[in-house]
Amino acid sequence: MIRQLAVIVGIWMVVTVQAQATTFAELFPHKSYENANVQAFLEKLDYKQGSVPVSSIGVTFSVPEGYYFLAEKDAESVLVTLWGNPAGVAAGILGMIFPATSTPFDETWGAAVSFDEDGYVTDENAGDIDYDEMLQQMQSATEESNAARQEQGFEKVTLIGWAAEPYYDRDGHKLHWAKELQFGITTPHTLNYNVRVLGRRGVLNINFISEMDRLPVIQSAVPVVMNMPRFEEGARYSDYIPGTDKIAAYGIGGLIAGKVLSKVGILAVLLVFLKKGWILVVLALGGIWAVLKRYVHRRSNPKV
Numbered sequence: 001m002i003r004q005l006a007v008i009v010g011i012w013m014v015v016t017v018q019a020q021a022t023t024f025a026e027l028f029p030h031k032s033y034e035n036a037n038v039q040a041f042l043e044k045l046d047y048k049q050g051s052v053p054v055s056s057i058g059v060t061f062s063v064p065e066g067y068y069f070l071a072e073k074d075a076e077s078v079l080v081t082l083w084g085n086p087a088g089v090a091a092g093i094l095g096m097i098f099p100a101t102s103t104p105f106d107e108t109w110g111a112a113v114s115f116d117e118d119g120y121v122t123d124e125n126a127g128d129i130d131y132d133e134m135l136q137q138m139q140s141a142t143e144e145s146n147a148a149r150q151e152q153g154f155e156k157v158t159l160i161g162w163a164a165e166p167y168y169d170r171d172g173h174k175l176h177w178a179k180e181l182q183f184g185i186t187t188p189h190t191l192n193y194n195v196r197v198l199g200r201r202g203v204l205n206i207n208f209i210s211e212m213d214r215l216p217v218i219q220s221a222v223p224v225v226m227n228m229p230r231f232e233e234g235a236r237y238s239d240y241i242p243g244t245d246k247i248a249a250y251g252i253g254g255l256i257a258g259k260v261l262s263k264v265g266i267l268a269v270l271l272v273f274l275k276k277g278w279i280l281v282v283l284a285l286g287g288i289w290a291v292l293k294r295y296v297h298r299r300s301n302p303k304v
Contacts, residue, residue: 021046021047021048022047022048022049022068023043023047024042024043024045024047024103025043027047027068027100028042028103031103033105038082038105041077041081041082042103042104042105045070045074045077045078045104046070046071046074047068047069047070047100048063048068048069048070048071049063049064049065049067049068049069049100050062050063051063052069052071052095054071054094054095054113056094056115057094057115057117057199057202057204057235058199058231058232058234058235059115059199059204059229059230059231059232059235060229060230060232061095061097061228061229061230062227062228062230063097063228064224065100066099066100066101066224067097067098067099067100067221067224067225067228068097068098068100069095069096069097070095070096070097070098070104071094071095072093072094072095074095074096075090075093075094075095075096075112075113076090076093078096078104078110079093082104082105083104092114092115093112093113093114094113094114094115095113096110096111096112096113097110097111097113097206097225097228098110098111099221109208109209109210109214109217109218109221110208110209111195111206111207111208111209111225112205112206112207112209113204113205113206114204114205114207115202115203115204115205116202116203116205117201117202118202118203118246118248118249118250119201119202119245119246119247119248119249120198120200120201120202120237120240120245120246120247120248121198121202121203121248121250121251121252121255122247122248122251123168123170123173123198123251123252124251125251125252125253126168126170126251126252127168127170129166129252129253129256131162131165131166131256134253134256134257135159135161135162137257138159138257138258139159139161142157142158142159143158145157155183155184155186156183156184157181157182157183158181158182158183159179159180159181160179160180160181160182160189161179161180162177162178162179162180163178163179163180163191163192163193163212163215164176164177164178164193164215164219165177166256168252172197172226173197173198173237174195174196174197174198174226175194175195175196175197175198175252175255175256176193176194176195176196176222176226177193177194177256178191178192178193178194178215178218179191179192179194180192180212188211188212188213189211189212190209190210190211190212191208191209191210191211191212191214191215191218192207192208192209193207193208193209193210193215193218193219193222194206194207194208194256195207195208195222195225195226196255197226197229197231198237199231199235199236199237200231200234200235200236200237200239200240200245201235201245201246202248203248203255204229204231206225206226206229208221208222208225
């Protein structure tokens with residue numbers, strides 16, 4: 001399935017048109033909400049389609065009609081105002097991608113876009129990675145971190161396995177993989193589907209967050225979403241200047257394992273989005289315990 005997705009990405013082309021701001025009424029002519037505040041909030045969003053530049057990182061998204069892009073401010077409003085998260089949650093989020101069949105208030109998936117300006121990530125050893133061995137190491141590291149997590153009052157995290165095995169498209173310099181995770185004893189399990197696009201100065205991150213039962217839906221969207229971003233001239237992977245540009249301290253394997261996971265063996269939850277009672281989880285490394293504790297407390301007390 002992974003290789004089939006990569007082939008589709010290679011041959012599927014998005015027709016780029018001039019960026020256009022689509023209104024709520026135009027995009028969702030048959031949708032309305034009884035909650036007047038929700039309705040008013042959704043009507044204020046700028047649903048972008050076509051060519052959408054994110055100039056701060058030198059990337060342009062080509063967004064087809066079946067999807068829409070919310071720019072940084074609207075993405076922040078969704079995360080903080082609509083989904084009820086603290087303002088710090090949106091830090092670093094440059095936008096979000098959604099399917100045009102749903103609003104951010106509906107039960108749907110959303111893909112958060114961010115950028116790690118860590119330097120040029122070499123892909124020289126991409127073909128030599130043993131993903132089965134990597135998974136075992138990640139599972140062990142996750143289990144080892146649980147004692148510290150539980151001492152802090154957080155749920156145990158179990159890395160069940162690959163929901164989609166990592167695949168690197170060497171020609172397009174794009175990587176994608178998915179993890180199946182369990183938090184505590186909760187079901188259904190959480191799906192963490194990751195897309196990475198390599199550039200000259202760093203890595204573009206597109207993270208799909210949802211439940212495992214949405215895996216087929218997200219897998220069908222991945223080829224399209226992977227083909228949306230294009231680094232502009234001067235920021236492309238091929239524009240790298242040896243001896244001049246910064247080189248990242250990790251390679252393809254480090255992107256998948258979490259950059260420094262192999263060094264410190266710590267797996268932490270960075271963001272927890274609560275939306276209408278279901279949880280979206282973005283995995284990352286770090287000691288964001290104080291932030292996380294606020295979300296864990298709210299899991300049984302959703303506001304939206």
